[in-house]
Amino acid sequence: MSDRAAASTLDAELVSLDTGCDRPTPHPLTPHALVVGGTGMLRGVSRWLAETGYSVSVIARGSQRLQALVDAAAGLPGSIHPLSLDYRDTARLRREIDAAQRDRGPISLAVCWIHGTAPEAPYAVAEAVGGAAPCRYFHLKGSASADPAAPDPAADARFREYTALRYREVVLGFVLTPAGARWLTGDEISRGVIRAITLDAPRNVVGVVRPWERRP
Numbered sequence: 001m002s003d004r005a006a007a008s009t010l011d012a013e014l015v016s017l018d019t020g021c022d023r024p025t026p027h028p029l030t031p032h033a034l035v036v037g038g039t040g041m042l043r044g045v046s047r048w049l050a051e052t053g054y055s056v057s058v059i060a061r062g063s064q065r066l067q068a069l070v071d072a073a074a075g076l077p078g079s080i081h082p083l084s085l086d087y088r089d090t091a092r093l094r095r096e097i098d099a100a101q102r103d104r105g106p107i108s109l110a111v112c113w114i115h116g117t118a119p120e121a122p123y124a125v126a127e128a129v130g131g132a133a134p135c136r137y138f139h140l141k142g143s144a145s146a147d148p149a150a151p152d153p154a155a156d157a158r159f160r161e162y163t164a165l166r167y168r169e170v171v172l173g174f175v176l177t178p179a180g181a182r183w184l185t186g187d188e189i190s191r192g193v194i195r196a197i198t199l200d201a202p203r204n205v206v207g208v209v210r211p212w213e214r215r216p
Contacts (some may be wrong), residue, residue, distance in 0.1 A: 044190030
């Protein structure tokens, strides 16, 4: 076995051990994943999907960070395909996702961390990926000012409109410490999202959300 292959195998084993779950088995025809916000806190998720063999379309605003992610994925079983755009422009967001699916096939897995400044963007993504082929949609929710675990029936109902969408909620909480509490680190968020993908439960919590009044 070459040094590169051995290193890739070791990385895969470490991720499996770190999350406590098996890695997903990709489709033999190169499955297509989407990560919105995939160069920051979700960078580890983007790379992990490429390690698994996915063709990963990554949406972010910073072209330099996108290119760094492409370079870091060189030689992996999968690949990173950068889409540099501002997701607040929902019309362009939809066009770019549609184009990516024409180029690389239907998106079967979407991971979306979209801030409250773009309230319609999560639904634009859902509409783009949930129209025909089944797609698991992992929606990250978190806030420093409101309880992300609070139910939102209206939002959930909108996601149910997309018949091929398999909606999964990932709530980002915080970490309790002897000194009080702190927010999750980027590595903790990535590991938590990877675990959510492998478990594939309808609702997942990274960290804790109770007691909410203890949040940082």
